[in-house]
Amino acid sequence: MTSEPSAFRYGIEHEAALLRSDGTFADFTNTTFAELAAIVDELPEDPADWQDLRIGDVGIKRKRWYIEGYERFDEHGRLLRCDPKGLEIRTRIHDDIDTAVAALRADQERLDEVAARHDLQVIAVGFNPVRSEYRVRPTFNSWERMHRLGSPEERTAHLHMTTYGPDLNLSWQGSTSPDLVEAACKLTHLSPYLVPLSFSSPFRDGAPWGGLSARTFVRTGPRPSVLAFLTEGEPQVPSDPSLTQPARLAAEVGRLEFKAFDACPDPQLYGELLALLTGLVRDATLRGRRATPDAALHRRAAQVGYADPALRVGAEAALDAAPAAVGDRPADAARLASLRARFDRRECPATAMLERYAAGHPVAGLHPRR
Numbered sequence: 001m002t003s004e005p006s007a008f009r010y011g012i013e014h015e016a017a018l019l020r021s022d023g024t025f026a027d028f029t030n031t032t033f034a035e036l037a038a039i040v041d042e043l044p045e046d047p048a049d050w051q052d053l054r055i056g057d058v059g060i061k062r063k064r065w066y067i068e069g070y071e072r073f074d075e076h077g078r079l080l081r082c083d084p085k086g087l088e089i090r091t092r093i094h095d096d097i098d099t100a101v102a103a104l105r106a107d108q109e110r111l112d113e114v115a116a117r118h119d120l121q122v123i124a125v126g127f128n129p130v131r132s133e134y135r136v137r138p139t140f141n142s143w144e145r146m147h148r149l150g151s152p153e154e155r156t157a158h159l160h161m162t163t164y165g166p167d168l169n170l171s172w173q174g175s176t177s178p179d180l181v182e183a184a185c186k187l188t189h190l191s192p193y194l195v196p197l198s199f200s201s202p203f204r205d206g207a208p209w210g211g212l213s214a215r216t217f218v219r220t221g222p223r224p225s226v227l228a229f230l231t232e233g234e235p236q237v238p239s240d241p242s243l244t245q246p247a248r249l250a251a252e253v254g255r256l257e258f259k260a261f262d263a264c265p266d267p268q269l270y271g272e273l274l275a276l277l278t279g280l281v282r283d284a285t286l287r288g289r290r291a292t293p294d295a296a297l298h299r300r301a302a303q304v305g306y307a308d309p310a311l312r313v314g315a316e317a318a319l320d321a322a323p324a325a326v327g328d329r330p331a332d333a334a335r336l337a338s339l340r341a342r343f344d345r346r347e348c349p350a351t352a353m354l355e356r357y358a359a360g361h362p363v364a365g366l367h368p369r370r
Contacts, residue, residue: 008278010100011052011169012270013090015068015263016111017128017364021119025130025365028069028083028161035118036067036084042114052092052251058082064107065089070134070161075143083134085161087111087122093171093251097278098331101271108267124349125364126164126201126262127214134161152241156222163201163215164263168274170256170281177230182289183256183281184228184243189288190280191225191260192297193314196305197342198261198273200349203366208357210303212350215262217302221295225260229253239291256281260293265349272342275335279322286321306346319343 018026018036043065055061058071058079069084089107094100108122115122136158140148148154172180199213211217224241229252237243247253258277264270280286297311306312319340326332342348357363 007173007175008281009093009095009171009173010097010274011091011093011171012100012104012267012274013088013167013169014104014108014124014267014270015086015088015164015166016108016122017086017125017164017263018115019121019123019365021121023362023365023367025128026086026120027128027131028085028134029131031084033067033069033082033084035120036087039087039111039114039118039120040065040067042117043110049092051249053090054248054252064091065111068160070136070158073141073144073147075141077143077147083161085128085134086164087115093169096331097271097274097335100274101267104270105267123364124164124200124263124265125203125353126199126216126350127204127218128162128164129201129203129364129366130206132162132204132214132218134158152239153223156241159219159223163219165198165215165219165259165261166263166270168258168261168270168277170258170274170277171251172254172256172281175254177234180228180230180254180256181237181244184226185289185291186286187226187256187258187277187280188224188243188293189290190286190314190318191220191258191293192301193311193318194273194276195220195260195262195298196301196311196315196348197276197339198264198269198348199302199305200262200264200353202350202354203357203364206366208354212305212348213262213302215302216260217299220260220293220298223259225258225293227257227259229255229257237291241292243291260298262349268338269342269349272335272339275326275329275332276318276322276339278329278332279325279336280318282325283321284325286317305348305350306343315343 069082091103204214229247
């Protein structure tokens, strides 16, 4: 599988968690949609974004920043409420990784400033550190049963209410549907070997849970690692969770969306991970393919990361193959060298969070017991 150097364009969608000024975690139990809407209202709307970014049916996603949550509807499909989990930042589609990362960083800084005026702090963490479950209450009405249970993603949508992560998007210009499906299967197979690079969820239910990614442990398997967006009307791959979806706007056609990484505190790491995904799509040596994520292997990765020798070997194979596939892209090669150094140091955000917590410092709204 190969591609020309200019064949990829990039976008980043980053889910941000929030802390209140008193240090408590802000989520669907103590935060209203109106509180977060007041933040979004202060941020600019640019209609030029709409060519690249989907607005959605209920209009919540009109800006690069929007409220991420779980929508409830009445018997006629009219929006009743949206239980908020946090805020999402998404970039337009950019011609290179540097520009996408810079756009995310600028919009993150703008969100930081506005949120602070509302006594909220934006943080990056992969899983709600104080509660592990969102319960759908009241139970679905007939309209919701029809629309919320009709696809693998809708049936498991409640799981995302306690998880935070990015969608790292590669728009593969000139690709065919078979190209996209093969690439999605390849990245799905590699997912458990890659995700420990991003782990940032070592807490759940108010304390360290003993692993590195509660998000991966709970989410990946029931929900996809990768989605490929095909032209509407093209045959979809039958799988549960989904591997493919019909593109909902022209800008989505040819997109590979990697969904399994944890939220990262530094956009630079997203840039390195995008370079890794680029190299792996261009690589022609790695052979494994899967239509659905290996849930058991992801749970193993979530618990021990690269302390598992098999996971480490799989990651090394990917980290060796990707640089060889981007030798004509010096910026990507430099990003992959930085990522390899993180791997060699056994470094990920979760280890830094645990070290800070062990030293007696508050982390993600948790205060260590003295």
